[in-house]
Amino acid sequence: MPSARVVKIGPGKVLPPGFQNRHQGSAVNVWTQPLFEKIDDTQAVYSGNKLEAYAMSNAEIAGTFKLGNRMVNRMGYGTMQLAGPHVYGLPKDPEAAVAVLRAAIDAGVNHIDTADFYGPHVTNQLIREALAPYAEQLVIVTKVGVSRGTDGSWNPALTPEALVSSIHDNLRNLALDVLDVVNLRVWGTQGAPCEGSIEEAFTALAELQQQGLIRHLGVSNVTANQVREAQAIAPVSCVQNHYNLTHRDDEALIAELAKQAIAYVPFFPLGGFSPLQSDALSAVAKEAAASPLRVALAWLLQRSPNILLIPGTSSIAHLHENISAAQLTLTPEWLARLDGLA
Numbered sequence: 077m078p079s080a081r082v083v084k085i086g087p088g089k090v091l092p093p094g095f096q097n098r099h100q101g102s103a104v105n106v107w108t109q110p111l112f113e114k115i116d117d118t119q120a121v122y123s124g125n126k127l128e129a130y131a132m133s134n135a136e137i138a139g140t141f142k143l144g145n146r147m148v149n150r151m152g153y154g155t156m157q158l159a160g161p162h163v164y165g166l167p168k169d170p171e172a173a174v175a176v177l178r179a180a181i182d183a184g185v186n187h188i189d190t191a192d193f194y195g196p197h198v199t200n201q202l203i204r205e206a207l208a209p210y211a212e213q214l215v216i217v218t219k220v221g222v223s224r225g226t227d228g229s230w231n232p233a234l235t236p237e238a239l240v241s242s243i244h245d246n247l248r249n250l251a252l253d254v255l256d257v258v259n260l261r262v263w264g265t266q267g268a269p270c271e272g273s274i275e276e277a278f279t280a281l282a283e284l285q286q287q288g289l290i291r292h293l294g295v296s297n298v299t300a301n302q303v304r305e306a307q308a309i310a311p312v313s314c315v316q317n318h319y320n321l322t323h324r325d326d327e328a329l330i331a332e333l334a335k336q337a338i339a340y341v342p343f344f345p346l347g348g349f350s351p352l353q354s355d356a357l358s359a360v361a362k363e364a365a366a367s368p369l370r371v372a373l374a375w376l377l378q379r380s381p382n383i384l385l386i387p388g389t390s391s392i393a394h395l396h397e398n399i400s401a402a403q404l405t406l407t408p409e410w411l412a413r414l415d416g417l418a
Contacts, residue, residue, distance in 0.1 A: 135184035138402035141382055143187060143339050144257055144292035144313045148215050150377060151402050152187030153180040153395070154343075154388035155199040163194050164228040167390065170202065177206035179392045181214070183399050189316075189341070189386040191219040191261070192245045193230075200249035208251050217314070217341075218246045219296055221261035221277065232263040236280035243284055258284075259294040259316050262302065268318065268325075269299045274306060282310040296343070300329045314339040314384070321352055321372050324418045334382040341384045345376055354417055360410045366401075373401035375414050 138151035158173040160166050167173045180188070188207075190199050203216065210216070220242035223233035233242060239260075246255055260278055264270040274295070284290050294314035295306050306312050315333055319326050319342035330340045346352055346369050353368075361368040376383055387398040406414070 135180075135186070135399050135402065137184075138377055138385070139381070141339055141384055142337060143215055143217070143384065146213075146215050146256075148187040148384065149184055150381075150384050151185065151399055152189060152341075152384055152386045153177075153185045154189040154386035155203065156191075156194050157388040157390045158202055159195045159198045162228055164224065165195065166198055167202075173202050173390060174206040176390060176392055176395055177203060179395055181207065181211065183396065185399070186211070186213045187215050187217065187384060187386070189217045189219075190250075191222070192242060192249055193219075193222045193224050193233075196224045197245065197249050200246060204249065204251045210252075215256045216250065216252075217257040217259065217294070218250070218255060219259045219261040219316075220246070220281070221263065221296075234260075234263065234277045236276065239277060239280045240284065243281075243289055247289065254288060255290050257292045257294055257313055258290045259296040259314065260306070261296040262298050264297045269297045269302065271299055271301060274298070274302050275309065278306045278309050285310060294341075300332070303329065303333075312338060314341055316341040316343055318342070318344050319376075320345050320347060321357065321375055321414060321417050322347075322354070330380050330383065334380055338382065339384050340380070340382050341386055342376060343386070345385055345387055346372055356413050356417055360406070360413055364404060364406070364410065366404055367397065370397060370401045370404060371406070371410075371414070373398060374404040374406050375411070377402060378406055378411065 135149040135151040138149055140147045141150055156163055158167055190203060192200050220239050221234050223231050225231055258281060260281055262269060262274055281293055285293060292313040293310055294312060296316035303315055317326050333340050352372050357368045361371045364371055373385060376385055389395050
């Protein structure tokens with residue numbers, strides 16, 4: 077894979093050959109505005125006081141894996157950050173959120189993760205506005221099992237009645253007749269599952285699948301025992317759990333799912349509300365001429381072929397930086413140092 081080319085300049089400085097600013101409708105040799113521009117298979121991303129130029133990022137470079145009965149690019153996109161603060165209410169700039177979704181599709185993303193309790197309802201409505209009618213190859217994965225209080229609180233919603241209501245909310249707000257993939261989000265804690273039966277809740281979703289409202293089922297925030305319990309009720313197409321460089325409780329589960337050709341989708345791949353930080357990660361990133369978060373995503377892609385990524389952002393610049401992680405190949409020596417973080 078091509079490695080990143082990074083150019084650091086200040087506003088108004090002369091750019092290297094091959095870069096141009098089309099903000100005023102003509103090619104010039106000076107970067108004068110903070111904007112994103114695609115030029116000849118190169119991405120120029122302006123952020124803060126520097127311009128970073130990457131080879132054209134495309135989600136297809138990450139390779140593919142099966143999700144349900146569809147092959148999707150392993151680099152996807154998660155919508156949680158498109159809602160307002162604390163994932164509640166409208167974003168400050170809904171038009172920018174729509175632009176991010178469209179940019180993700182333009183960059184080759186065909187796996188979008190969402191939930192109607194983001195907002196609530198906000199991210200699904202943004203997806204509908206930005207992307208409907210949907211491209212045939214797009215797979216939208218949603219989650220049910222959580223509701224939001226009027227104070228923004230997160231509450232379990234795992235009764236059959238609540239799940240039926242959630243499915244219809246998703247269908248309505250996404251403007252779909254059938255949901256591609258629905259994950260049962262088991263309560264547990266924010267980032268750790270707890271043992272306990274999920275039979276009643278997963279059976280309720282399986283019945284909705286039999287009614288033709290859902291194509292494929294998955295589970296989220298679950299233990300290996302709960303995965304097996306769900307599989308005894310209906311096929312499981314994916315598992316979505318907390319996993320990243322420093323949180324690796326699911327190593328054995330990932331390996332077992334890989335044997336079954338089941339996708340594993342890490343949430344908080346970059347640390348979630350507490351971004352990943354470590355001296356070892358920073359050192360590898362410096363040697364790789366890449367950001368630490370880009371290295372963390374590249375590590376996940378190289379960890380196991382059944383891992384699908386859904387990093388979220390509300391920024392087009394960060395979206396393309398995330399996707400460009402697929403272009404970064406970590407050496408065995410770098411991987412060994414990163415593996416030691418667990």
